[in-house]
Amino acid sequence: MSQEANEIFQGVARRCGLAAMFAPGTVRRALQQAGIEPAAATVDDYFTILTALMQRISTYLGEQEAKERIREIRSYLKQVRLVGPILAEGASSRGGA
């Protein structure tokens, strides 16, 4: 995985509301389900899986919490588009797990 792809993957995983033991597998599964190879996933790819990711995390977090997490991820991805993943990390708020 390239450094940029890894940064985005981890940025999304950290914001999905699941602990580190579950988060990477959950994000990876959502990507794979959409036919996207995680190592090559782009910002646009992550936008396309947000609905599927929300369904997955809502199983654990409940619908309201999942919606909030997806809002955070969407905001983060918008920042990534604008300034790249490293600067986006500081610019986009992050909370919870």
Next chain:
Amino acid sequence: MNQPPSPPSPALIKDLATRFMASKLLFAAVELGLFEALGAGASGCEALAERLGVPPRSVAMIADAMTSVGLLVREGDAYRNSPAADFYLAGKTPADMRPLLRMFERLEYPAWQHLTPTLRRGLAPELNEAMDTDTLAVFHAGIDVFTMSAARGLLGTYEFAGRRRVLDVGGGNGSFLRAILGAHPHLEGTLFELPHVIEVATRGFAGSPLQGRVTLIDGDALVDDLPADHDLIIVANVLHLLAPEHIVRLLARLRAVAGEGSELLLIDLWTDATRVDPPLAILMAGEFAIRSNFGDVYPADRAAAWLAETGWSVFDRRSLGPPLSVLMARPS
């Protein structure tokens, strides 16, 4: 005039508060290779220092500490391994416990420094290390050692002869499946795990004689389709990472793919109704607070109620060596 009552002894508090020192010195001894170095025979401080590449003062500190806790024996100016250290920590037997201690040193000790804020927030800390496959391998190698005696205990406890296909749900890198298939050549197995863990398991099974009898499937057991056509389902050390509502969901999903003749083995840190026994089980709750936003240790009778609620009936419970035990269930 009555004397005021003498205060209670603080010994227990002092003892508990300082046990971390012994643990940390043990981890350091393993990392430095002290027990391996003494695996060939007794050695003095200077020779050990040269072999380990650390200052003699450090060797004296750690070797004397390990002597004081009973893992080394002092003979004049030389140290030698105790029988337990030589068997489990010198890398000389298959019962090598060093991967467990490496996991504690590299992952658990740093992670537990987050315990107080974790308990305050009720949410697991961000531990980026869990996202790295190499670090996950260290984690699962340690878990393998932690569960090794339980896996062996299961082989002597459950009758596998009438089973055909085993589904291990959330089985990490497959330590239970490896033990079961290794002991029962007629069985085939499926490991169902999250994709980043399947990656670690794939490495573990590559080139193994069991490779042809194991299918590795990635997925989330609470979300994705579970494989059918298995007559034995094992869920080992998974439920303590989940909240009760997740557990009920998982058990119901397992029931949906279980045929009438199937059996289910739930291996976990099941406690008594008061959550005091076995003591190590309840101490492990701190680990689940750190590793999961939902985890906890649960009483066995609570698990039996969840099983009943989801169409399962418990027919036995056996200890696999504390703190682990197995609940055995069939479709009701």
